[in-house]
Amino acid sequence: xxxxxxxxxxxxxxxxxxxxxxxxxxxxxxxxxxxxxxxxxxxxxxxxxxxxxxxxxxxxxxxxxxxxxxxxxxxxxxxxxxxxxxxxxxxxxxxxxxxxxxxxxxxxxxxxxxxxxxxxxxxxxxxxxxxxxxxxxxxxxxxxxxxxxxxxxxxxxxxxxxxxxxxxxxxxxxxxxxxxxxxxxxxxxxxxxxxxxxxxxxxxxxxxxxxxxxxxxxxxxxxxxxxxxxxxxxxxxxxxxxxxxxxxxxxxxxxxxxxxxxxxxxxxxxxxxxxxxxxxxxxxxxxxxxxxxxxxxxxxxxxxxxxxxxxxxxxxxxxxxxxxxxxxxxxxxxxxxxxxxxxxxxxxxxxxxxxxxxxxxxxxxxxxxxxxxxxxxxxxxxxxxxxxxxxxxxxxxxxxxxxxxxxxxxxxxxxxxxxxxxxxxxxxxxxxxxxxxxxxxxxxxxxxxxxxxxxxxxxxxxxxxxxxxxxxxxxxxxxxxxxxxxxxxxxxxxxxxxxxxxxxxxxxxxxxxxxxxxxxxxxxxxxxxxxxxxxxxxxxxxxxxxxxxxxxxxxxxxxxxxxxxxxxxxxxxxxxxxxxxxxxxxxxxxxxxxxxxxxxxxxxxxxxxxxxxxxxxxxxxxxxxxxxxxxxxxxxxxxxxxxxxxxxxxxxxxxxxxxxxxxxxxxxxxxxxxxxxxxxxxxxxxxxxxxxxxxxxxxxxxxxxxxxxxxxxxxxxxxxxxxxxxxxxxxxxxxxxxxxxxxxxxxxxxxxxxxxxxxxxxxxxxxxxxxxxxxxxxxxxxxxxxxxxxxxxxxxxxxxxxxxxxxxxxxxxxxxxxxxxxxxxxxxxxxxxxxxxxxxxxxxxxxxxxxxxxxxxxxxxxxxxxxxxxxxxxxxxxxxxxxxxxxxxxxxxxxxxxxxxxxxxxxxxxxxxxxxxxxxxxxxxxxxxxxxxxxxxxxxxxxxxxxxxxxxxxxxxxxxxxxxxxxxxxxxxxxxxxxxxxxxxxx
Numbered sequence: 010x011x012x013x014x015x016x017x018x019x020x021x022x023x024x025x026x027x028x029x030x031x032x033x034x035x036x037x038x039x040x041x042x043x044x045x046x047x048x049x050x051x052x053x054x055x056x057x058x059x060x061x062x063x064x065x066x067x068x069x070x071x072x073x074x075x076x077x078x079x080x081x082x083x084x085x086x087x088x089x090x091x092x093x094x095x096x097x098x099x100x101x102x103x104x105x106x107x108x109x110x111x112x113x114x115x116x117x118x119x120x121x122x123x124x125x126x127x128x129x130x131x132x133x134x135x136x137x138x139x140x141x142x143x144x145x146x147x148x149x150x151x152x153x154x155x156x157x158x159x160x161x162x163x164x165x166x167x168x169x170x171x172x173x174x175x176x177x178x179x180x181x182x183x184x185x186x187x188x189x190x191x192x193x194x195x196x197x198x199x200x201x202x203x204x205x206x207x208x209x210x211x212x213x214x215x216x217x218x219x220x221x222x223x224x225x226x227x228x229x230x231x232x233x234x235x236x237x238x239x240x241x242x243x244x245x246x247x248x249x250x251x252x253x254x255x256x257x258x259x260x261x262x263x264x265x266x267x268x269x270x271x272x273x274x275x276x277x278x279x280x281x282x283x284x285x286x287x288x289x290x291x292x293x294x295x296x297x298x299x300x301x302x303x304x305x306x307x308x309x310x311x312x313x314x315x316x317x318x319x320x321x322x323x324x325x326x327x328x329x330x331x332x333x334x335x336x337x338x339x340x341x342x343x344x345x346x347x348x349x350x351x352x353x354x355x356x357x358x359x360x361x362x363x364x365x366x367x368x369x370x371x372x373x374x375x376x377x378x379x380x381x382x383x384x385x386x387x388x389x390x391x392x393x394x395x396x397x398x399x400x401x402x403x404x405x406x407x408x409x410x411x412x413x414x415x416x417x418x419x420x421x422x423x424x425x426x427x428x429x430x431x432x433x434x435x436x437x438x439x440x441x442x443x444x445x446x447x448x449x450x451x452x453x454x455x456x457x458x459x460x461x462x463x464x465x466x467x468x469x470x471x472x473x474x475x476x477x478x479x480x481x482x483x484x485x486x487x488x489x490x491x492x493x494x495x496x497x498x499x500x501x502x503x504x505x506x507x508x509x510x511x512x513x514x515x516x517x518x519x520x521x522x523x524x525x526x527x528x529x530x531x532x533x534x535x536x537x538x539x540x541x542x543x544x545x546x547x548x549x550x551x552x553x554x555x556x557x558x559x560x561x562x563x564x565x566x567x568x569x570x571x572x573x574x575x576x577x578x579x580x581x582x583x584x585x586x587x588x589x590x591x592x593x594x595x596x597x598x599x600x601x602x603x604x605x606x607x608x609x610x611x612x613x614x615x616x617x618x619x620x621x622x623x624x625x626x627x628x629x630x631x632x633x634x635x636x637x638x639x640x641x642x643x644x645x646x647x648x649x650x651x652x653x654x655x656x657x658x659x660x661x662x663x664x665x666x667x668x669x670x671x672x673x674x675x676x677x678x679x680x681x682x683x684x685x686x687x688x689x690x691x692x693x694x695x696x697x698x699x700x701x702x703x704x705x706x707x708x709x710x711x712x713x714x715x716x717x718x719x720x721x722x723x724x725x726x727x728x729x730x731x732x733x734x735x736x737x738x739x740x741x742x743x744x745x746x747x748x749x750x751x752x753x754x755x756x757x758x759x760x761x762x763x764x765x766x767x768x769x770x771x772x773x774x775x776x777x778x779x780x781x782x783x784x785x786x787x788x789x790x791x792x793x794x795x796x797x798x799x800x801x802x803x804x805x806x807x808x809x810x811x812x813x814x815x816x817x818x819x820x821x822x823x824x825x826x827x828x829x830x831x832x833x834x835x836x837x838x839x840x841x842x843x844x845x846x847x848x849x850x851x852x853x854x855x856x857x858x859x860x861x862x863x864x865x866x867x868x869x870x871x872x873x874x875x876x877x878x879x880x881x882x883x884x885x886x887x888x889x890x891x892x893x894x895x896x897x898x899x900x901x902x903x904x905x906x907x908x909x910x911x912x913x914x915x916x917x918x919x920x921x922x923x924x925x926x927x928x929x930x931x932x933x934x935x936x937x938x939x940x941x942x943x944x945x946x947x948x949x950x951x952x953x954x955x956x957x958x959x960x961x962x963x964x965x966x967x968x969x970x971x972x973x974x975x976x977x978x979x980x981x982x983x984x985x986x987x988x989x990x991x992x993x994x995x996x
Contacts, residue, residue, distance in 0.1 A: 072117050072126050094119040095132065107134040115143065120168045123199065124149055127164070137169035148173065148197065148207070159197060159207060159237075171199035178211065180235065182265040188978075189224075190216045190241065192233060209235040214243065216261075218978040219953050226250050226953060228261065240264055269302040274312055274821075279971075281988055290988070291327070292317040296821060298332070309335040312821045316394075318356040326356040328394060332821045343371035349820030353390060361390040363819035375414035382407045383818035385428055391818070392430040396961060396969035404429055405818050409439070417446045433469040440464060455509045466498035472861050473905040476529045476547075478869070490869065495528035512565035522587070523554040531857055533901040534594070537649045538659050548593050553655075553899065555587025573613045581607045583645040584664045585752070586655055595654035605645040607668070611638035627684045629699075636674035636706075643667050656900030661754040667712050670722065674706040697733040704728050719758045724751050726760070737770030737841070745850050750900070761850045771840045838919030846935075848909035857903040911935035924950045932964075943968075953977055 074096060077085060085092060098113030111118070111130040118125050118132050118139055128143025141148075141164045148159040148166065159180050166173030179191040192211030199207055210233070217227035230243035241263040248256040264272070277295040285292065298312030311333050318327025330353040338345045346368035353361045366382040383405050385391050391405070410423035424439025442462040449456045471477075471492075478490040502521040507514060527550050536542030561579035568574045582588055583603050591599045613636045620629035644667040652659060679700045705727040714720030729741040743764040749756035852858055867881035912935060918928040930944040941964045949956040955975050962968040970988045 072115065072124070074117075091120070093132075093134075095130070097130065108132070109134065123166070123168060123171070125164060125166060137167060139166045139168060140164070141166070146175075159209065161195075164197075166197065173197040178209065180209070180237070182241070187220060188216060188218055188241075188263065188265070189220075190214065190233070190235060207235075207237045209233075209237075211235065216241075216243070218976060221952070225951075230261065237265075239266055269305070269308065271302050272300055274298040274300055274310060279973075279988075289320065291319065291325070291990075298821070306339055307335070307337045309333070310821065321356055323357065324393065328353050328355045330354075330394075332819070334820045343369075345369050347817075347820075349817060351819040353394065355390065355394075359387070359390060361385065361387040363391065365817040365819040367817075372413075375412075377410075377412045379408070379410045382409070382426075383428075385818050388428050388430050388432060392963075393967070396963060396967045403816055417449065419445050432471055434467060434471055435469055436465070436467045438463065438465040453511050456506070457509075458504070458506045460505075461501070461503045463501045464498070465500075466496060468494070468496040470495040470497065470528070472866070473859060473907075474528060475531055475857070475859055475903050493528060497527065498525045499523065500525075514563040516559075516561045516563065518557075518559050520557045520559075520587075521555070522557075523552065525552045526550060531903055532594070532656070532899075533856065535656075535658055535901070537653050537657075540658055540660050551593045551899065551902075553592045554590065556589040557582065557587040568612075571614060575611050577609045577611070579607045579609070580604050581642065583647050584651070584655070586651075590651065590654050592654045592656075594656060595650065600648065600650045600654045602647050602651045603645050605642050607640055607642040609638055609640040611636065613637070622682070622684070625684050626681045628682045630678075630680045630682070632678045632680070634676045634678075636672075638672045640668065640670050640672070657752070662752065663713060663716065663754055664752050666710075666716065669711040670708050671711075672706050672708040675702075675704045677702045698731075699734065700730060700732050702728065702730045717754050721746060721758060722751055725763075727764075735769045735771060737768060739769070740767045741765070748850065748853060763848060763850065765846045766844060768843045769841075772837055839917065841916045843914040844912075845914075846909070846911040849906055852904045852906070856901075859903045859905045861905065861907045909936055912941070926950075 074094070085094075095109065095111060095116075095118045097111030097116030099111070101110040101112075102108070103110075109132040111132070113128070115126050115128060116130045117127075118130055118141075120137075125139050125141045125146070125148055127141035127146040129141070131140045133139075142162065144162065146161050146164045148161075148164055159175070159178050161175040161178040163176050164173055164178075165175075173196070175195050175197065177191070177193050178195045178197075179189070181187050181189045190211075192209075192214030194213070195209050195211035197207055197209050212233075213229075213231065214233040215227050215229045216233075217224045219225045219227070227249050228243070228246045229249065230246050233241070233243040235241045242260065244260040246258040246261045247254050248258075264270075274296050276297050278293070281290055282292045282294060293314070293316040295314040296312050297315070298310055301309045301311075303309060311331070314328075314330040314332070316325075316327050316329075321327050330351060332349070332351045334347065334349045336347045347365070348367075349365040351361075351363040353363075355361075363386070364382070364384040366380065368378070368380040370378045372378070384407070385405050388405065405428035407426040408423065409425075410421070413420050421443045422440060424437070424441050426439070427436040428434075440462065441464075442460070444460040446458060449458075474493065474495055477493055477495075479493050480488050480490050483489045500521070500523040504519045505517070507516045509515075529547055529549050530551055531545060531547050532551070534544045534546055559579070559581065561577055564576045564578070566573065566575045581604065583605055586602070588604070589599050589601050591597055613634065615632060615634050617630060617632040620631060622628045645665050647662075647665050649659065652662065657664075677700075678698060681697055681699050683695050683697065705725070706723065707726060708722045709720040710722050711720060713722065724745065724747060725743060726746055727741065727743040729739065731739045741764070742762060745761045745763045746758060747756040748759045748761075863882050870881045913933040914931070915933075916928070916930040918926070920926045926948050928944075928946045930942075932941040932943075933939075934941045940962070943960065943962040945960045947958040953976060955977055957971070957973055957975070959971045960968070968990055
């Protein structure tokens with residue numbers, strides 16, 4: 010079993026100055042001035058003439074004892090005597106006074122567990138007192154491997170009473186960085202219970218973490234108590250930057266023990282919590298709690314967050330949040346995990362409970378379980394009480410995945426659950442089962458079966474409903490309304506069993522799909538043969554189940570490597586639906602359609618041309634890869650019962666026509682080969698992709714063109730592209746080609762852009778800058794340096810993505826205003842921009858249209874007060890979409906039209922100077938002409954400190970400003986100013 014990571018959990022407070030946890034120290038062998046701590050020299054260095062690679066005891070690095078001769082060894086081996094060992098260049102002993110004087114540089118006295126080293130030592134064997142003087146006098150216990158050295162110029166020590174005095178001392182402890190302590194005068198007591206522990210009481214001392222000879226900062230204190238290997242306490246403390254006092258604290262507490270221990274957590278509050286700078290400011294304190302080191306493999310903590318309820322509003326009533334976390338790690342069982350719970354009670358009587366469970370376990374080489382569960386009782390409260398934009402935008406996601414392998418079959422079972430911030434809707438995909446095998450071969454026959462099963466659904470649907478409320482008569486004769494608990498469920502099952510015999514391949518696919526919508530919805534019923542017969546019906550629930558089987562035969566290919574011609578024969582359905590169908594229109598009865606043969610011939614050649622280069626480009630290569638196919642299917646028929654079940658009519662139906670189609674799918678690439686350096690081989694030039702375009706397939710049916718005048722059969726068309734000149738550049742656009750259903754002769758060919766997006770990243774190493782510089786004839790570094798940068802995601806994007814993905818719903822740091830890690834000032838600059846636009850085509854005709862309009866959606870909340878209406882309206886505007894309605898869910902169903910979405914997401918980080926760096930992340934809503942969220946950070950790197958200014962604003966209107974200067978050695982030692990403001994009730 011492997012120990013859990015160290016958790017630094019003790020609290021140290023003092024007027025907004027907090028310090029962290031330290032481990033035991035190593036020796037420091039140089040004297041420092043009492044008021045300005047200096048860095049000790051020679052710590053841990055081997056004695057002259059010794060092998061630096063040979064491990065030395067701690068005592069041997071400080072003082073070399075002469076090897077005892079036979080007489081000395083015999084004396085040391087005597088039992089029943091207290092042993093005192095001394096050594097010096099000159100030894101003088103007075104038999105009458107029993108005073109031993111040692112001279113030399115250095116001299117030493119060792120009695121039991123205490124050793125004194127100095128230039129001159131006077132030892133009185135009668136009083137058991139030692140007086141040591143010199144440039145550097147050291148008091149230590151050589152038997153303790155982690156003892157702390159007390160260094161002074163004069164030490165008086167009573168070996169019997171284990172007490173001493175110094176005219177000035179210095180010592181140090183280590184925890185990642187060294188803490189240096191000095192004082193003008195001190196009293197030294199040795200712990201009689203714990204070997205090697207010294208208790209030092211000092212006056213007029215100072216301490217610092219800076220290891221420079223002239224420290225950049227230090228704290229001065231009047232009284233100090235230092236217990237070696239245990240704790241240091243000082244009061245009061247004054248912080249000096251250089252020689253200028255800048256801050257005062259009432260006391261300073263520093264734990265110097267090593268390892269994980271239970272203790273108080275570090276509270277998080279700012280100066281404004283102590284000295285409120287505005288009458289309207291609401292105080293808040295976070296992370297008040299305790300850390301439990303249960304054992305080496307498990308720890309836990311409980312904490313509390315509080316926000317004042319003074320001058321509260323309906324939007325921000327104030328709250329008290331309790332958090333509990335437990336972490337475990339059992340590595341030789343390959344188990345790690347975390348369990349957390351948070352309970353928030355608001356002053357207005359509402360509450361929210363959140364749960365998080367993360368668990369990873371490897372049962373064997375091929376079997377693994379990964380669980381990440383997040384559950385939130387009230388997502389509205391979860392969103393309204395956060396000042397972290399990522400937490401306000403991120404979905405609350407749970408995932409479960411189990412992987413194993415049985416023989417040649419790989420089995421993957423899992424699922425996911427998603428809650429949306431500020432909305433009650435819950436989406437669940439469970440179970441998701443995938444079974445795949447490698448190719449099973451028996452002579453010339455190979456078989457590659459696969460099975461998949463997926464069940465997904467949504468509950469508590471709050472958007473896109475035609476009848477969102479249920480109305481009932483109450484006891485007083487009035488009407489009460491209640492939100493309809495709408496839900497839907499989708500099921501997909503598929504089994505593929507392709508069999509290959511030499512170059513012949515037989516493909517079989519069995520599928521079952523079902524859509525079930527448990528909420529009332531209107532349908533328009535049109536006569537199958539007489540479209541004048543129309544009626545409107547409202548079904549309490551609607552469903553559609555399809556069972557299908559398809560098969561095809563792929564014949565051997567020919568002209569491979571050039572035209573790549575591939576013939577095939579398939580048995581396809583006449584209509585695009587399943588072979589067997591049942592819906593609410595058929596009364597739940599199964600109806601079937603016919604199948605017909607389809608003959609196809611496809612070719613996918615690669616056509617390219619070599620073009621001359623220009624400037625730094627030695628050669629251009631333009632490649633076009635078309636995928637051309639021709640298919641023919643004879644005319645067929647579909648029964649009236651089948652058309653009625655799916656909501657179609659015989660009039661204008663084009664699905665049963667003969668199919669005589671040509672399809673084209675196109676990909677084109679323009680590549681450049683850069684000129685190689687003059688001292689390299691001619692073929693060593695690097696290749697870059699100037700432009701790559703991909704087009705979705707387009708089909709033209711000659712029979713349909715004769716019947717309707719338009720032969721296009723595809724509903725959607727899309728184009729996408731990218732280039733290496735701008736790493737991370739991707740652009741895409743999608744078009745709806747028809748106004749109406751392409752399977753009907755009433756459809757009108759009218760391309761309409763429905764989606765567009767552009768994403769690109771730019772930095773100082775981008776290829777475009779080197780390319781332009783070469784065109785201008787300037788010397789630039791090799792563009793290959795930019796290849797090390799991920800072209801699709803920069804470090805800042807990865808940081809945001811990682812924090813969003815790993816964000817817990819519960820626990821101490823789940824919903825607090827966490828700041829993104831700022832880049833270093835030496836990392837150059839990075840710019841990432843993403844533009845997204847989505848819209849729906851306006852419907853035509855007299856069909857029912859459901860507008861997802863925040864004004865209409867929140868109208869019922871007006872009766873509950875303006876605050877409830879404003880909260881609903883803002884959440885409806887800023888909550889992430891769930892993808893409920895992109896058009897008609899079924900023929901004759903209401904058209905769900907969502908408002909257009911147009912946004913710009915940008916992130917930029919750059920180094921202003923060698924020590925200043927900044928980052929800006931924003932989301933701009935183009936449709937509403939406002940910034941949805943903001944995160945701005947500014948960081949200043951000092952030798953010992955880091956200064957950070959940050960501002961964040963969530964889509965719900967909450968914002969936070971934070972400024973702190975933190976010590977690098979102990980980030981909890983900081984000056985902190987926080988201001989968190991929750992959106993007021995004024996809309």
